[in-house]
């Protein structure tokens with residue numbers, strides 16, 4: 029091969045990017061209305077149950093006499109909804125695409141790279157997370173739980189939370205062997221949902237448990253969303269951003285490695 | 294004939310752009326070892342094979358299940374890195390230029406891998422986008438390919454409604470979306486009924502006459518004889534023979550084969566008698582299969598006369614031209630399709 | 632038939648038991664860990680509630696009030712799943728019903744055997760739940776033992792109609808959509824987590840039509856040892872009526888699907 033040929037070769041090498049896979053997802057999802065309906069309906073239900081129903085029993089938020097329990101719980105539930113939406117996409121959805129439907133065995137036979145596949149997965153899951161977060165924010169507004177414009181920061185915060193969990197979820201998907209393994213996923217998600225200060229502040233725990241809870245990604249995600257929701261952004265937000273950015277970077281890098289290992293045989 | 298297809302290809306603009314120097318694909322000591330994983334031990338699927346093919350050829354890998362055909366094809370498709378050896382394609386190195394090579398080849402994998410969540414047309418549209426092709430290009434080519442695959446009236450149906458033959462045709466149409474110079478087909482007709490196979494062969498002939506280089510694997514003899522200019526026979530990860538279908542038959546077996554079946558009661562005695570006839574002036578060699586005897590001879594009728602003269606009365610006696618199946622049997626001592 | 636003579640429905644039960652034996656260890660661990668997590672996690676909210684509110688719970692601790700409702704709700708989820716998804720999978724190619732319907736068992740035998748097995752799993756789930764609940768001090772009297780059959784009945788009230796639908800439907804995803812948009816709202820809004828007296832009257836009326844609400848009330852009253860005959864008859868009667876209607880309906884769809 030001559031030098032000019034080689035240059036032409038490199039120049040003509042297609043840079044495909046993530047659009048093709050995102051386009052595919054749009055094709056798949058535009059037939060299903062359930063996601064959109066759920067994005068609106070599910071937060072309403074959760075707020076009605078946990079915020080209003082439980083809120084009447086609990087009264088004001090523990091330790092925060094000026095905050096209603098509903099206003100306290102709502103950001104926690106929102107963070108959980110974002111986490112669920114993102115991980116549903118990269119754990120369940122990606123497992124299906126990797127191992128059941130074998131979509132990516134086909135995609136790697138095209139010029140697309142595994143890094144691009146991972147990126148597309150993450151963008152899509154992030155979009156789903158932002159949709160869930162925004163729907164939840166709208167539901168909060170409907171229940172009169174939004175008081176400051178700072179609440180709009182919840183939308184970009186949802187994106188970061190979704191991205192971090194999406195990357196972690198993709199790693200999990202690469203280890204899942206069959207549908208039965210999802211009960212173990214549940215075993216991680218459920219305690220996180222229950223104990224990561226969704227329903228009550230860190231102060232209810234003894235110090236030892238507090239340290240444990242502070243390691244959980246959902247704990248920081250809730251902080252990141254609760255602070256702007258309650259109109260008071262402080263140090264916890266900074267820590268949360270740092271934690272989630274670091275988690276995203278680490279999980280992203282590892283997800284590419286795992287996907288390579290799973291897809292290249 | 295070779296020159297013929299090359300000039301046709303040039304008029305289609307397939308091969309003409311790049312002056313082709315050297316072979317289109319060249320493998321040296323190509324090896325694939327599947328590493329030990331879980332409980333399974335490491336496995337040498339492809340064991341240091343060499344082959345080369347020129348532009349415009351139709352090249353076949355023939356061999357039984359487990360011979361290493363798919364492993365080889367996956368390496369050529371640049372989705373499975375070789376464990377050792379070199380593989381050069383389209384003037385590039387498969388180990389380092391995978392993405393650029395994949396942009397210029399088409400792949401029909403062994404198992405149907407259509408996107409079940411999409412319709413027939415969407416399968417083509419989306420797949421084309423994976424190659425970075427523009428929306429307009431993809432749309433235009435999809436229409437042509439739906440026509441080529443005779444799937445226009447199925448265009449907006451989900452792929453799960455398609456029959457096996459239609460799915461295969463769609464997979465081939467899909468593999469052509471990037472106008473590939475080289476098309477890889479891994480067992481393109483396995484599991485199809487005879488009619489669907491013939492439709493598919495016809496489409497493949499059409500591609501071949503347009504100058505597309507084909508590499509296909511198969512364990513059907515008739516398919517290899519129909520489609521391949523040249524083929525290699527693989528067994529246990531190695532190449533055991535190479536050549537055109539005719540030259541392989543000429544080199545390894547006689548012109549005709551006599552197939553004999555005997556009643557259970559006579560079989561043992563008859564086998565001994567027939568074995569004693571070869572090698573002789575008429576019968577060159579005898580293969581004993583569980584249910585029948587194969588007598589290799591240049592003239593099958595003469596061989597039958599000899600058998601009858603030896604006082605044997607076979608239940609059935611069939612004289613036929615030797616085939617690749619016989620080549621395989623001769624080379625490995627095993628039947629190709631178990 | 633000369634083979635060891637089990638009643639035909641028991642043969643279907645035995646077949647499903649053999650399959651279950653492969654995964655029971657995992658499902659028992661999950662069956663105990665889930666209530667443990669839920670009850671400790673929500674128990675902490677209970678502490679907050681018990682220290683602030685009075686009134687709507689009638690002086691009972693929140694955990695004691697909540698636990699039997701949660702048990703009934705878990706039974707509903709399992710009943711929906713093993714009834715609907717289970718029948719769908721069993722009727723699909725490669726599923727257990729294909730083989731069973733080629734034997735002398737009638738479709739009704741298969742149906743009853745399957746529902747028997749669902750009842751068995753529901754009882755196991757509820758018993759595990761009760762164990763955890765008792766350890767956390769939320770089962771005040773021995774009457775609590777009777778919440779196990781009550782919860783199983785609640786699950787069965789979903790399993791029987793769902794089996795009727797699951798075996799007939801072509802689309803798995805429709806059932807998943809129903810799970811998401813019907814079962815999950817029921818889970819949250821049938822008086823499981825908070826007394827209905829705190830929500831608007833129209834929402835209360837909607838809840839009365841929810842089979843889960845009847846199951847929750849039944850289990851809760853039993854657990855607190857305060858079940859009256861009238862309440863028992865209404866709640867129990869509602870659930871039993873659903874089971875019967877479900878079985879009658881399923882007899883038809885099973886026959887149609889398995890013996891066309």
Ligand SMILES: Nc1ncnc2c1ncn2[C@@H]1O[C@H](COP(=O)(O)OP(=O)(O)O)[C@@H](O)[C@H]1O
Pocket residue numbers: 293327328336337338356357358359360361362363364365
């Ligand atoms: N991903 C893999 N991991 C481990 N072993 C494999 C893998 N793919 C193929 N093999 C093994 O390699 C051998 C050759 O397989 P393959 O290339 O699929 O043969 P063929 O296509 O000729 O039937 C077989 O023994 C097969 O089991």
Ligand SMILES: [Mg+2]
Pocket residue numbers: 359362363364403479480
């Ligand atoms: Mg193969």
